[in-house]
Amino acid sequence: MPLAFAPLRHPAFRLLWWANLAANIGLWVQNTGAGWMMTGLDPSPFMVSMVQAASMLPVFLLALPAGAAADIIDRRHYLIGAQGWVLTVATMLALLTWAGWLGPWGLLFFTFCIGMGNALNFPAWAATTPELVPREDLVQAIALNGIGFNLSRAVGPAIGGFVIGLAGTEAAFALNAFCFLVLLLSLLFWKREKPDNPLPPEHFLGAMRAGLRFVAASPAMRATILRANVFFFFTAAVWGLLPLVVRQRLGLGPEAYGMMLGVMGIGAVGTGFALPYLRARLPTRGGMVLAFSLVSSVALALLGVSVHWLPAAVALLLFGAGWLAAASTLQAAAQFATPAWVRARAIGIYQLCFFGAMTLGAVLWGWAGTHFGVAPALLLAGAIGAVCAVAVRGWGLDTPPAREAPAVAMPRPEAPAAELAPLLAGDTGRVLEFVRYTVRPEDRPAFLLAMREVRSVRLRSGALAWRLLEDVARPERWVEFWAVESWTEHLREVGRLDAVDQAVLARAAAFQAGEGPPEAARYLTVQS
Template sequence: MPEPLRIPRFRAMWAATIVSQFGTFIQVVATSWAMVQLEGSATMVSLVQTAANLPTMLFAVSAGALADIFSRRSVMLGAQFAMLLLSALLAALAALGALTPMLLLALTFLIGCGTAVHWPAWQASVGELVPRAQISSAVAANIVGNNVARSLGPAIGGAIVLVAGATLAFLANALSYLAIITVLWRWRPEKSERRHSGYWAVLAEGFRYGVTHRHTRALLIRAAMFSLSAAAIWGLMPVVAVRLDGGPDLLGILFGCFGVGAMGGAVAAVTLRDRFGAEAVLRGGIAIFLLAIAALGLTKSIPVAVIAHLAAGAGWVSTLSTFNVTLQLGTPRELVGRTIALYQTTTFGGLAIGSLIWGMAADRVGVGPALTISAICLALGLIAGTRLPLPRQQPL
């Protein structure tokens, strides 16, 4: 058992988060396929990912400031309650047959707002739950847990949608929030020593650090370049399933394969970073991802698509986990919530904007060419990244 999971309070939050993420990935398939049925254009389908990721781009920095000012437990509880209510409303509308494309996008956006508020507080809390020496392992454990849910949740979601429709999938997600709410309700963190002059001052300090600290700025630029190009696989996955003559079951399998690959990538990245360093793992992850997405663009074979999603998942998570760990270890603890939020803003902003761009490109030139172009953009970003050094670890 990894050392962080021997700590009861971290283990409880970790397990509850996995349960909640199971619901999230069940809903990802349900919302994506619901949009395919409501409005079949690639642009509208890709807008589901835009709606899901745009809130993090817009609000993550503000949420990071809240995480550095207020009780992170309270911030997370508020976000989880809001997402439970919104997911229940989505299920009710689907059950009544009142769901429209715009309502689906609006509720996806609002649930994304809850996610944007929750994640900076949760990631910044890792340093409160485990010793500093275990932060890298704790981040890896979170990523493995996330990808267990990412591997199985979509397959379950696809089966639910195929057999019982989207309503039950939306309801399953609503109920999944109860696990993390229960753990957070019982958690009594130590009193914080954080003292700040005010919200706007805290926000300005976080922006100032991210913009003026050269290596942090370089990491944020590289994360934005990667996510903007990599968004093609997220925004176009439902139309890829349609291109392969599949239904919600195939979509669930593709999401699940991505998660299986990501889980393997998360485990391997920890060892590889220790042995070869963060920079080598980062470049390798991006290279694997771009080769996978290029293969996906050049084939209409389901077996090749399955292998490509496995490889893409490994490349995706090894890249993002390396960005995350490097940022956490290279940032002063009093600034980590806001710095992580800046990272999430750039990453999810790239996903939100990129999903729309690649959806529009797919409608104009076709799904395969759009994926191939995104692979070329990833290659150009990989080359540009050689001029942007990563942050160095802060002294203990």
Template structure:
């Protein structure tokens, strides 16, 4: 078990923050950011167009929220596979392929809508198709940020990514509202197709330096490895759970805003665009000022205050009678939403090690958009049966309740944690030549522990268990040797020999070494390690082949 000293302290709040614009000094990030802004403006405009297309339908209470559900439900299916692909393939060309797909779908949607061939079911189908592209896009783009921006500017780059989201969230709906009011819905879909071309052009023009890549992981093992990492990392699980508790009620504002605009405030598409833009402007204020706020407040304090502010203003929105009362309330809602999302995203980016970053982000995107997709449908049904005002007040109350999860689900700040790979295991000196695909491989580590150290050792081994499972083990067990009660055997199974080599070559961090050192501090002598291989593994034609002492590896060598 790690000592208190091994845990990274909360950074001093009064430390001068880096410039929020510092990542723009990297030209690749600047141009890609601008391309993402343009593409996102078109995407948000398309969402407004799709929702407004049926806002006057008799079943609008169910159809309008389902647009959001259809747009975000594909994340549950595709975000994690996208993360695997982003960790294995060239992210530039993945992004280009995704943008090409976006342009084709948006163009088809515009043509069919202009021809009057867009019933609700087909609209939801196209929205689902757009959501498939979005599910693939987010893990690729967000993991690419960490590739082109240094770690000390990563938090600022993450906030600028939120700026891009919220510039588009402000500009896209406002532009769509104006276009719908004067030209109708089909031109909004045409703008989306044109905007998607912008990012594709930027990607083609990017003169990216060669990127060295190791051997590519196979898809299914990589998928399982990413899921295992999140499953056995309590910090990530805590971040995701706390985030989902906030998002599930808070997303009601996005699902119900068209109905608030049309039914409660009595405004048209241009007024709806203004309401949507108000949240975007509030989000921009948060994105530009969050760095300064973080000098004085911890991430946990920011999350609590953001949830409280969001709950109070969202609840007040239920009683707004004019658009000019609603606009300032939505500004605060936008601030609270972005403060929460940006804080969660930056802590996650900083905590995830490079080898699994895209897969970890993909799971975050799954939680983020998947929670919104499912919750939007629920809030639509609540509105259908209990009314709009009841839904808004109920959602606001639940957001307020989420603020009190901070004590139980505190976010560990990762700004000053070292998450770079640390290869502290030596290459296994085995007397046979395993095939990389051979498996499963069982690694057995023998420990001798004094009686007075046993309790502390067993506690430390629980942390070590999580470390082994995070880095690639599929099973872990600990045994006491019956003939020698002071001797314990740790055994963990890895699917293949190549997967075990990856543990040696880049999956371990300083955190893992600290956990291992803490466990070995309670051990007498040097732990003895053996690699148990499939019996068909051929012997090496070497004189060392039968020497059993070769399997005894010193200290942290596994």
């Protein structure tokens, strides 16, 4: 099997990939129908761009709670419920359009509701992929998901354009509902192995807070989010203004609009197949994102000056290539930066940020198109986007190689007292954890550098707060302490430490002077 298709040898991934392809085709048929319908209901650039904003805004609003729910609830049941919501809303949209009862604001409302279903889906789907394929196939599995999404972009808009031309937008909306029914049935056939976790499920609000703390303390996730925001903010100009480019500047109809989106998808699909070879020539993720951000900026500028379908099609072909390569690389960077326990939440936060950037970008470039014209808005987006892509290139997306952990004795707290066992089995108050170090004065600068990494490890794994204190009477004595929400959260914290985290803690423990490891202790908050 060619390298580009290797993940399809895994049956569960293959089943859901094909089903997701059908759903994405329906989604692009829906987007094509909604965008085109709005040009007839209210052709102002602002209202046309609001269709795109209405589909993306729910992701901005719901990505974090959706990610937390996907990490807590059985993921298969969660996805089935989300698909059922989309199927119901899509059916209602088709019926109301067929009855002629839908105006511009009603269209935006139902587009928003379908976007809510997609917002619930996205973090769960992203977090599911590592369950379906081994680690060595993960990057190409993510790329194949992108290929499927863009293959649907190549086929879906063209189908949507012809369906609209033949039977009207209500038929396009009905086709979308049918495609989501296919995905729902596939999820019913998927047999997911439930992960073995002896601890009770996390509380919903606590899970969201843990996800936020993880992302805030993860340099790799912060860099990925920044680079994604820059890329998606400026490329949102295409999604918001393309219907007007086709209808007003090129003077073409819905079939041509669907074909233009299809050309964009062809560029993306071709690039997706070529990604294994492109990665060999651009081995760093940051270099890949920069290169294809510049390709997308050139495509924006070319689309802005196009008054004929041929250069516009070339621009969209380039844009599709840049979009797939940059977006899938950013998605892979986010996947590799997150462990399994927090993956859906962290991906949800990542998607919250970049969909928020896309929503803001769609509104802003729609406003710019209204006040300055469609062509100047696209040229401005391309020029500023290229400058910003170069400006943020220093934020690396590649995980540095793991450093070898020193062989040292690690701090181990004493076991809980038997008389406290019933208390610890319940929902306790906060737990305060201590580690006491004795560090030689000449090691102080290196110890402080090591403790910066320790701080990030503690916060990523669930600490509410972290402090490092130095004894004013004996400067060689240090105390590290941090707080977690409960004893159960403390037990989760221990299970969240991966090999890289353990290596960071071992390097800190290696500064301990004298015999024995640093002293560790845990204290439970007592209600007075």
